[in-house]
Amino acid sequence: MAEARITSQDVARLAGVSQSAVSRVFTPGASASKATIAKVQKAAEHLGYRPNALARAMITGKSRIIGLVVAYLDNQFYPVALERISNALQASGYHVLVFMASNTQDGIEPVVQELMGYQVDGIITASVGMSNDLTDRCAAAGIPVVMFNRGQDGSGHSAVTSANVEGGRKVAEFLIAGGHRHIAHIAGWSGSSTGRDRQRGFEEGLAAHSQAPVAVIDGLYDRQVAAQATRDVMALTPRPDAIFVGNDHMAFAVLDTLRSMGISVPGEVSVVGYDDVPLAAYGAYELTTVRQPLNRMVEATVETLLAKIEDPGRPVQKIEIDGPLILRGSARIPQGWTT
Amino acid sequence: MAEARITSQDVARLAGVSQSAVSRVFTPGASASKATIAKVQKAAEHLGYRPNALARAMITGKSRIIGLVVAYLDNQFYPVALERISNALQASGYHVLVFMASNTQDGIEPVVQELMGYQVDGIITASVGMSNDLTDRCAAAGIPVVMFNRGQDGSGHSAVTSANVEGGRKVAEFLIAGGHRHIAHIAGWSGSSTGRDRQRGFEEGLAAHSQAPVAVIDGLYDRQVAAQATRDVMALTPRPDAIFVGNDHMAFAVLDTLRSMGISVPGEVSVVGYDDVPLAAYGAYELTTVRQPLNRMVEATVETLLAKIEDPGRPVQKIEIDGPLILRGSARIPQGWTT
């Protein structure tokens, strides 16, 4: 087995040049003569040499590793985001080191420790409840952080979200234009900025028409909780004729529950979600929902992070990207609106 | 900003001990007096010191990084697996560095290069078509590899899969016991071992009852292709009364398509999938499917890999884990079988 690690020394010896020459050939901006380059490349190929990225990281102080902190991947939005983020970063010569923050028994502390130990160049947090702590700690250590799909209010951290307030408002306009008059809201989680923003926009939108939700229940981004909330709101009198759900993941549970109750959608009640994950377009759900423009959110996240890594002095950025309402079969479509 | 990296030197200075002493305090098996430990820990905490994992990796030759190579995350099975794998590895002090192999324009070569550059201690491949190349190359370089949910036939690599042949056979038994007589198969991809094995077990199971599939079409693990295949097989005469689909991801497309054609499930046709991803249990699908025992597969994968890392001489292991058929509403249930 080719067990022994091949080093630049080995290549240098075979090529008949100095170790520094080998290094230069593998360093983008460095200078080397054509002859040297040829000799080194030949020797390197013969030996199967690859520069040790860890050793390089030690010298340059750049690991080209980005820590990605996620809590769970049930909600289809996050795996797809992870795939896109990883691809975008890979294209820029970075790689993603995954940190699962789900087992939050010991809090976020061990994650912070490990993140720093690996000398990550930057951090992206996604779907983490208590990211406050983490982001503060890392920023204090001088590691750039961008929050993906979460915009901690007062915090001095960069964040990329979709235009959640605006999105909530769009849903309100849509449902009112559709003639709904008893609208319930199964919200996300009041501890999350996205959840709060969607709710706020939604309530403001209703208020503009002198309406208010007939009920607001936090679904905690959980299927079980959302299912129970559905039963609860449908027991109200008068019964709601529309439900706006804080994200698609919960909206699927709402639709499943309504189906099991024998309530027709959108005949008796319209349902609108938020995210537009792939599943929303599947025939079994046909969910009307506000699209989070994933590709543009990912682009903005990666750009913001890499810019901050290159120039740490760069100010904090809060980027909001607008997304359209996608009309499908789960909600009554107002006259004149086109699918 | 606390910009400057804090090193063991800084801690040593503050604690009034040597740099080696600091190192020993942070090295599990090393010896240090209570007094030294106390002084060092105090100083380290004060400074916010964390050993540089990269420097440690250079000395020890162990990066404690595992490369995870995945192709796409649409199929819900993989994100969930990724989450579990990452968690299990994290619990053992390892972390996952993600390599997306989707943009296969330049082939797998760049991925191999990067994998080796980062000195990963081991590699897990999941859902990669052309993993042959990659696994061979890495194994040749002395890096342990475990293939997750894929068992390249002749290859000398460790692999963990569910018992796919057996699973296919179970489906055949089940459908025959349910009285189906015109059974079609929308297979996975004949280039994948899982696809081939499921198909083989299925056909053997039918053959044991002197039957054969009325049609076999590769769905390529793709929704569009599976949808078209559904239309094709349902146009046959006589029309199939059951369809076994190579994985759940495609089975959802099959169910969506049947619904859009107005064909009742399981009244007119039974549908069975493979994987038992979370979505299979959602009310909208209620998919009867063979469960891949994810937790046990992940455990076996991580165990096998870590064992091989600790003892490179260990022989290649092929582990197959049996999974049950999960009975739900998408298929007619034979008399006497219990849900």
Place this chain on the structure above:
DNA sequence: CTGAAAGCGCTTACAG
């Protein structure tokens, strides 16, 4: 138990 020293595999001024 503890410190001085070598060395992991590189990059990068520094002279030539």
Place this chain on the structure above:
DNA sequence: CTGAAAGCGCTTACAG
């Protein structure tokens, strides 16, 4: 353009 040398932050024999 090129080589010798220093040094990134650590671990680990080696003497004490």
